[in-house]
Amino acid sequence: MEKRAHFSGWTLPLLLILPQMAITVIFFYWPASQAIWQSFLREDAFGLSSEFVGFENYLALFEQPEYYRAMVTTIIFSTLVAFFSLSVALLLATQADKNIRGGHAFKTLLIWPYAVAPAIAGVLWIFMFHPTLGTLARPIRAAGIDWNPMLNGNHAMILLVLSATWKHISYNFLFFLAGLQAIPKSVIEAGAIDGAGPMRRFWTIVFPLLSPTTFFLLVVTVVYVFFETFGIIDAVTGGGPAGQTTTLVYKVYADGRLGGDLGGSAAQSVILMVIVIALTAIQFRYVERKVQY
């Protein structure tokens, strides 16, 4: 797409674009290329000298059992959050889309958790499920379950999934509601005239028509779980107990900061970059093609 009319001249547009270019190069391209370069280097223990080691950092990474564990943790975490946040949001959106009084108020009451910082969301949930003082932990412990997310990896993961889902429902809800409102009522009425009940209409008409939205939200949710849940993990579990809730992004942080292994951390960053680029590319392809039947 191009504009028909233009201003001429070179200097003004270059001056206009300069601030963004400068910031992008200094704080984006420079560090990103540093990460790629560092992933091929190994520093000595004191960080005084470094030598080129080729793909050794990558190979070392794939020999680490911890790396595979972080990968599995990330996959489990994203699958669970994607499943719960998408299905709960879809359920709420279909109900809010019905012509009911106060529909708008419900919308307001459901979207605000988007504004809560991930780390704060984590703090809210750990307070609720804290093993000794949590309001909701008491009934669980009273039921005879030894609930302790500080010591039990599965409990910690459950808590993370709950907080991450809680925060992301609002986003998915908003997009599902917009998607539902974009479906022409005549299509649904035609289904009703042909004798299809509400459930049948939902699964054979509404849900297929929503598939581009669902797909878009799936990708966004996965990206969210990969990156933005860092704050939740750091606040709720700190990657523990015993590294059982360490995701790929958390491991980049922990290895670089605590372990000081910059080469390995850089190699992990590069792998993450590749994953994000792939996810974004998939998203663009499908959004352009509009999955529909």
Add this chain to the structure above:
Amino acid sequence: MVENRPFAQFMAYLTLVIGVLVVAFPVYLAIMASTFDAATIINGNMPLVPGDQAGVNYPRALFYGGVHAREPVGGMMLNSMIMAMGIAIGKILISILSAYAVVYFKFPFRKTAFWIIFITLMLPVEVRIYPTYKIVADLGLLDTYTGLIMPLIASATGTLLFRQFFMTIPDELLEASKIDGAGAFRFFKDTLLPLSITTIAALFVIQFIYGWNQYLWPLLITTKSSMQTIVIGIKKMITTTDALTEWQIAMTTAVLAMVPPVLVVIFMQRLFVKGLVETEK
């Protein structure tokens, strides 16, 4: 709705009410916790109706802070506010200018420039965290507002949004302005800017929330406790040995940290929804 089914209506209400209650419960609990003293919370039997300690907890958190991390939350909120405003305003400023250049001018390497910016859309700061840290450290920007703000401005979201919006503005407007003798500055100031107000406001709302909620970046580059943002500060309050955590102050801080962005969403809901849908962020 196609047919009138009272039962379906009732179920819709029921589902939504349950949804709202479940979503609100964690925050309700935090607000309750901010009205009790430490002992009431620690014994694990916190009542679900407000206590009488709010008048003690809020002033203490705001002006004094926790016993261990003794940093007034008021100062942290100021830091968060400066960072969020800096990110929002900075991003709007640089991206509206670059979008103007890309859409309304023909200059060499225009396509290249656009792609150089566009690619940054894909990579969040989390994947290049240590190299960025090192550069910010080399530039001497640790523990400064500039260091907090600048790296988070480097993204294409705003440029794309403005580009998209400028593309929908009819060409006739520019042609008419040119006939009236307006130059690039006049056209920008008198025509484009007034038309862009809603888009600017929508982007502001989204970026303000994004900036206020930042976690990993401020965690890395702030070492002085006087530069801490509130989201970092609260985490430090609950990680000291568990028994010493002052939950009433931590939860008071959590409530304070949620107030500004949540108010923005509630009172600027229309702009918020517009911004969210259009930036797809």
